[in-house]
Amino acid sequence: RSSWLLLAPLLTPPVPVITGPPCSLCPEGAHRFQWIRNLVPEFGISSSHVKVLSSPAEFYELLKVQIKAAKQRVVMASLYLGTGLLEQELVDCLEETLEKSLQAKGSPDLRVSILLDYTRGSRGRKNSRTMLVPLLQRFPEQVRVSLFHTPNLRGLLRLLIPERFNETIGLQHIKVYLFDDNVILSGANLSDLYFTNRQDRYVLLRDSPEIADFFTELVDAIGDVSLQLQQDDTVQMMEGMVHPYQGDKVAYCEIANRRVMEVINSARTRQELLHAKTFHSSQPGSSLLSQQGSQASGSLKPEPDTWIYPLIQMKPFGIQIDEMVTETLLTEAEQDARIYLTTGYFNLTQAYMDLILGTRAEYQILLASPEVNGFFGAKGVAGAIPAAYVYIEHQFYSEVCYLQQQERVQLQEYSRAGWTFHAKGLWLYLAGSDLPCLTLIGSPNFGYRSVHRDLEAQVAIVTENKALQQQLHQEQEQLYLCSGVVSTSTFEQPNRYVKLWVKLVTPLIKNFF
Numbered sequence: 001r002s003s004w005l006l007l008a009p010l011l012t013p014p015v016p017v018i019t020g021p022p023c024s025l026c027p028e029g030a031h032r033f034q035w036i037r038n039l040v041p042e043f044g045i046s047s048s049h050v051k052v053l054s055s056p057a058e059f060y061e062l063l064k065v066q067i068k069a070a071k072q073r074v075v076m077a078s079l080y081l082g083t084g085l086l087e088q089e090l091v092d093c094l095e096e097t098l099e100k101s102l103q104a105k106g107s108p109d110l111r112v113s114i115l116l117d118y119t120r121g122s123r124g125r126k127n128s129r130t131m132l133v134p135l136l137q138r139f140p141e142q143v144r145v146s147l148f149h150t151p152n153l154r155g156l157l158r159l160l161i162p163e164r165f166n167e168t169i170g171l172q173h174i175k176v177y178l179f180d181d182n183v184i185l186s187g188a189n190l191s192d193l194y195f196t197n198r199q200d201r202y203v204l205l206r207d208s209p210e211i212a213d214f215f216t217e218l219v220d221a222i223g224d225v226s227l228q229l230q231q232d233d234t235v236q237m238m239e240g241m242v243h244p245y246q247g248d249k250v251a252y253c254e255i256a257n258r259r260v261m262e263v264i265n266s267a268r269t270r271q272e273l274l275h276a277k278t279f280h281s282s283q284p285g286s287s288l289l290s291q292q293g294s295q296a297s298g299s300l301k302p303e304p305d306t307w308i309y310p311l312i313q314m315k316p317f318g319i320q321i322d323e324m325v326t327e328t329l330l331t332e333a334e335q336d337a338r339i340y341l342t343t344g345y346f347n348l349t350q351a352y353m354d355l356i357l358g359t360r361a362e363y364q365i366l367l368a369s370p371e372v373n374g375f376f377g378a379k380g381v382a383g384a385i386p387a388a389y390v391y392i393e394h395q396f397y398s399e400v401c402y403l404q405q406q407e408r409v410q411l412q413e414y415s416r417a418g419w420t421f422h423a424k425g426l427w428l429y430l431a432g433s434d435l436p437c438l439t440l441i442g443s444p445n446f447g448y449r450s451v452h453r454d455l456e457a458q459v460a461i462v463t464e465n466k467a468l469q470q471q472l473h474q475e476q477e478q479l480y481l482c483s484g485v486v487s488t489s490t491f492e493q494p495n496r497y498v499k500l501w502v503k504l505v506t507p508l509i510k511n512f513f
Contacts, residue, residue, distance in 0.1 A: 033438060033462045035328075036309045039321055041267040042275070043211050044304030047465035052475050053202035059188060060086065060195035062204065066179035067093040070110060071101075073212075075178040077115040077219050079171060081128040082191030090190065091131055098139045111142055115219050117172040118147035118227055118235070123163055129233055137231045146223035147235060148172035148455065151252050151316060154245035164382075168512040170316060172226075173443045173454040178216060181209040185442050185459050187344075187424045199414070200422045201441050201475070203461070210274075211308055214267045215457075218312070221259040222455065225252070257317040264312065264321075306463040313444060313456040322444055322458060323451050327351060329428065329438075333361035336431035340476050342366035342414075344373075344422040346393050347447035347510055357399065362408050366483055367393065368421040369413040370495060384499075385513055388506045391498045394491050401488070411486035414479065425458065427476045435469035436476065438462045448511040 036042070053059055067074060067090065074094065081087055094112060101110035114132065121128035135143045150170030158166070177184040188200040205211055225244070227235035237243050242252040313322035330352065333339055339361050346367035348356070356363055368389070375385035393411065400409045414421040424445050427436040442458020444450040463469055490496065 033307075033309075033460070036311075036325055036460060036462075037268070037271075039325065040264060040309050040311065041210075041214060041271040043208065043214075043271060043308040044275070045205070045208055045211070045306050045308060046302045046304060047306040047463055047468035048302075049206045049208055050306060050461065050463075050468055050471075051204040051206065052471045053204065054475060054478060056188070056193075056195050056198060056200065059184075059186065059200070059202045062184065062202075063090060063177060064093050066177070066182055066184075067097055070097055070179040072109055072111070072180050073178065073216060074110070074112045075115075075176070075216050075219050076113075076190065077172070077174045077176045077215075077222075078190045079117050079173055079175070080120040080123075080189055080191065081114075081116060081131055082189075082193075083124075083126045083128075083131055084192040086192040086195050087131065087190060091135065094135060095138065098135070098142055101142070102139070108142055111144075112139070113144045113146070113216075113219060113223060115146045115148065115172060115174070115223050115226065117167075118149040119153070119163075119167045120171060121147055123167075129229055132229065133231065133233050136229060140231065144223065145229035146219075146226035147229055148222055148226040149244040150453075151244045151249050151256075152453070154249065158245060170453040171449075171455070172222065173450070174219075174222075174457040175443050176215050176219065176457065178212050178219075181212045182206050183208055183212050183215055187422055187441075187443050193420065194422070197418055198420045198422050199416070199479070201425055201479075203441050203459075205308065208308075210267075210271065211310075214263070214310060217263045217267070218260065218310075218457070221263050222256075224259055225256045253317050256314070257319060260312065260314060260317060260319060264310075305465045306461065306468060309460040309462070311440070311442070311458050311460060313451065313454075315452045316455075320451075322456060323351075325460065326440070326444075326446070327355060329426075329440075330355040330359060330361075333359060333428065334431055335360035337361040338364070338429040339426055340364050340366065340429075340436075340480070341426040341446065342479060343424045343445045343447070344368050344420075345445050345447055345513070346389055346396075347445070347449075347513070348396070349446070349448055349451050352446055353396065353399075356409060357403060357405060362410075364410050364412060364480070366412050366414055366423070366480055369415040369484075372414055372416060372419055372421040384502050387498045387502045388510070388513070390491075390496055391503055391506050392510060393486070394496075394498075397486060397491070412480060412483040413486055413490070414483045416482045423479055427472060434473075435466065436472050437464070437469060439472050449513065452511070 098110060101108040116128050132145050136145060153166055153169040175186050175188060183205045184202060186200055186202040188194040194200060224238060227237060229235055242255055244252055311322035311325050312319055370386040370390055373386040373389060375382050397411055400406055425439060425441045428438040429436050439461050440458050444456040444458055450456050
């Protein structure tokens with residue numbers, strides 16, 4: 001299937017259609033990916049503004065430092081906020097920073113916006129909502145907490161499905177943490193496990209106002225179609241907004257699509273104008289005086305060597321940008337290119353599996369061994385989920401062997417005593433290169449849920465800079481170091497035994513986890 005077919009008809013009308021096969025546009029090096037800007041805004045930045053983090057502790061400390069330093073805005077989107085001491089410390093940091101802002105002369109500038117999932121954030125008596133209500137009570141003019149409720153959980157279904165299980169229908173899964181003009185993209189939630197011993201990925205984009213504005217607007221747009229947490233721990237929709245599960249579903253999804261696509265398209269237009277302006281001012285005929293003036297004022301930015309493309313996936317709203325870009329990247333990967341793909345939950349869509357098995361690039365796929373799966377040791381039915389993942393993995397491995405692709409497609413299992421594994425994304429190494437020029441990092445897991453049920457966002461980072469490529473390469477190597485290669489003997493181990501009922505049930509429920 002060609003990238004031309006993939007990229008044509010699936011978005012809403014305002015999004016322009018690509019006018020040629022992507023890789024024919026700019027065939028050399030990192031620039032071969034500039035076709036992505038036909039779908040989403042392209043943000044050119046200096047690689048010196050990008051920092052790749054490696055550990056949960058580093059992520060947690062950075063969150064606290066950034067909250068304390070924030071002056072204008074704190075925007076945090078996550079699945080949920082945990083209820084432990086580490087999470088309380090984060091809330092305390094927010095309170096302290098808001099208090100300082102309140103005491104400053106004039107009206108307080110700092111605004112805090114938090115977006116979480118309604119079902120996950122409401123689980124249990126002590127939950128994300130009860131953690132944040134005190135902030136709303138103390139700073140009602142400065143704090144907004146939005147709780148996204150999927151429009152697909154409604155009516156009898158909503159009444160019958162119990163807590164926890166209702167989270168399988170659809171979630172707000174985006175993870176972005178933003179402080180003034182600094183943005184952290186990750187797959188990690190705001191919970192103590194993700195601050196201590198649950199391995200994920202994290203990237204900091206420093207001094208990137210345009211990117212920060214984009215994600216602020218995106219979170220605002222989703223927040224506007226979400227339930228608003230009140231000071232008494234009740235929720236209500238904004239005035240005039242269609243209700244996600246009581247109102248008309250089609251009308252709600254159309255409004256949500258329009259709000260999100262407005263953000264994407266307006267940012268895309270802004271960046272195109274900025275790109276054109278920069279291009280013309282850098283031409284030989286442009287005014288030398290204006291250039292000297294810029295240099296004198298210190299406002300001349302270094303030439304970008306790194307490009308950030310936000311990829312949004314919200315299938316409930318008919319937005320499938322991330323899916324299309326990912327499929328196109330897999331389709332266009334040339335022979336001898338290498339793709340390192342990682343997911344905490346190995347449950348690829350059929351389309352992704354077909355592309356991996358049917359294209360020419362080499363694949364090394366990193367996934368969680370049963371012991372580091374987030375559901376390992378869980379009570380009740382959830383305790384069988386790691387076995388279901390083993391069964392899915394075994395089926396895929398058998399298909400690889402049947403097609404005699406073992407040399408080209410290799411599975412590796414992450415294993416680390418006392419840790420769980422939640423990292424997701426990919427690194428793309430062009431043929432003949434020892435360093436990656438592109439990575440995808442964010443919330444999607446490449447599974448059915450990510451593509452069809454949940455709200456997801458990640459960024460494609462494309463770079464020509466060797467130092468940043470080295471950072472990304474080291475990140476990849478560090479994760480893969482804790483892994484072992486999967487072989488036939490892997491599935492003969494006693495801990496890989498899958499009960500018959502799990503085998504029978506897995507095909508029926510695999511689209512829900």
